[in-house]
Amino acid sequence: MKNISFILAVMAVALSFIACDNKLDLLPQQSLDENVAISSDANIKIVLNGAYDDLSDDDLMGANVLRNAELQGGDDEIVWVGTFIGPREIFNKQMNITNNDAEGMWISAYKTIGTCNNVLSELGIVKEEDRSWVEGEAKFLRAYALFELVRSFAKPYMEGGNNSQLGVPIVLEPTRVIEGKESVPRNTVEEVYAQIISDLNSAEALLPAENEWRASSGAAAGLLARVYLQMNRHADARDAANRVIELSVNSLLDTYANIFNRDENSSEDIFAVQVNSQDGTNSMTTFFSIPEYGGRDGDIEILSGHLDLYDPADLRLALFFEGAGAMRTGKWNNQFGNIGLMRMAEMYLIRAECNQRLGTEVGATPLDDYNAIHTRAGLSAASSVTLDDILLERRLELAHEGFKIHDMKRLKLNVGAYAYDANELVFPIPLREMEANPSLEQNDGY
Numbered sequence: 001m002k003n004i005s006f007i008l009a010v011m012a013v014a015l016s017f018i019a020c021d022n023k024l025d026l027l028p029q030q031s032l033d034e035n036v037a038i039s040s041d042a043n044i045k046i047v048l049n050g051a052y053d054d055l056s057d058d059d060l061m062g063a064n065v066l067r068n069a070e071l072q073g074g075d076d077e078i079v080w081v082g083t084f085i086g087p088r089e090i091f092n093k094q095m096n097i098t099n100n101d102a103e104g105m106w107i108s109a110y111k112t113i114g115t116c117n118n119v120l121s122e123l124g125i126v127k128e129e130d131r132s133w134v135e136g137e138a139k140f141l142r143a144y145a146l147f148e149l150v151r152s153f154a155k156p157y158m159e160g161g162n163n164s165q166l167g168v169p170i171v172l173e174p175t176r177v178i179e180g181k182e183s184v185p186r187n188t189v190e191e192v193y194a195q196i197i198s199d200l201n202s203a204e205a206l207l208p209a210e211n212e213w214r215a216s217s218g219a220a221a222g223l224l225a226r227v228y229l230q231m232n233r234h235a236d237a238r239d240a241a242n243r244v245i246e247l248s249v250n251s252l253l254d255t256y257a258n259i260f261n262r263d264e265n266s267s268e269d270i271f272a273v274q275v276n277s278q279d280g281t282n283s284m285t286t287f288f289s290i291p292e293y294g295g296r297d298g299d300i301e302i303l304s305g306h307l308d309l310y311d312p313a314d315l316r317l318a319l320f321f322e323g324a325g326a327m328r329t330g331k332w333n334n335q336f337g338n339i340g341l342m343r344m345a346e347m348y349l350i351r352a353e354c355n356q357r358l359g360t361e362v363g364a365t366p367l368d369d370y371n372a373i374h375t376r377a378g379l380s381a382a383s384s385v386t387l388d389d390i391l392l393e394r395r396l397e398l399a400h401e402g403f404k405i406h407d408m409k410r411l412k413l414n415v416g417a418y419a420y421d422a423n424e425l426v427f428p429i430p431l432r433e434m435e436a437n438p439s440l441e442q443n444d445g446y
Helices: 004-016 041-055 064-072 085-092 100-120 128-153 189-206 217-230 234-247 283-288 344-358 366-376 387-397 404-410 431-436
Strands: 078-080 269-273 300-302 321-323 326-328 339-343
Touching: 041 100, 041 128, 064 078, 064 085, 064 100, 064 128, 064 283, 064 300, 064 404, 078 085, 085 100, 100 128, 100 431, 128 189, 128 217, 189 217, 217 234, 217 269, 217 339, 217 344, 217 404, 234 344, 339 344, 344 366, 344 387, 366 387
Parallel strands: none
Antiparallel strands: 078 300, 269 339, 300 326, 321 326
């Protein structure tokens, strides 16, 4: 459903009357007059809709976070040929403290977090019968934004370590007026992950299993599975993915190509950014596609280093196409299509990988889960499977969807000439934030 566009339009008009004239976007970036913005049940729900809109911003999950994860881990598989400086710096591992993409992500993520905090601070105003899902959605969205921040602006989580390396600031209190509360330091990576897990556990318990396009209990469990996998907590990741699968709310589509370029969510989509012609465009199409489908001039080219990974009979290979003089992925060819952020194939692959690592068969055998994805791609069922097989299947199935650099970091793989934990693979704290918040400490190498 895409009726969010009308709701957000109403919200934009309403909030325009209470906009702050301050031009400096301090952390967290969300300043509202509580007497107007959160004075009623209806207004709180409008603000919650605004948090979805914040998360879907181009600088966050509306494109750039996914795109940049592929660019940073691309190496010999994709190449950036566009004219924008920010993505080129990310692709070349040569970011500086004025990188526009890093700055935009930071602002949009903390705007999302700030909006969620405003909602959570006034749950008592929400109708009692709706309070659980309002709280659950706000905590899910806050956790999502915080997870993407810590994965980009901090060194990787290290299993078995104390993870005292600097993460990002945890902001849990609402900011409705500028009172100096914005001068907050960075928490440790351990503290940030603990907060993310706390929010998602709470969200999973509070949210319904079916919630149209909004966050559901399955979306919370799915994000938990992703978070635990990033931490290499394989039993927890396996169990969370298994909970999503056993809900039986979502299911794999029979045809791989039908997952993408959709105007509405499919049964495979657990959570997706909603896009339509009245509410923005699919910015993944902007960068990955060509003018024929609403893209630019072909900013990202797919190289033989990636294409050669596929079996010639693999239907996923058939989705690539030649356009504007280079190979392109066919996953992002709808200017107004939804942006899938989480789908069932990921859950099957997480469960397969973790069961394989642990020698367990929770929910299914690793071979059965592997074959569910492998055979859908038009390939013959395997009679046995290894961890390397599962990891390759994940690489092919989820290619160009925002997973590449994060998988390389958790698997401790070199990224070209750089180690997985190199300074060059961590985003700089934006200069404007360093100047506005004296409590922030810059990342090494900047």
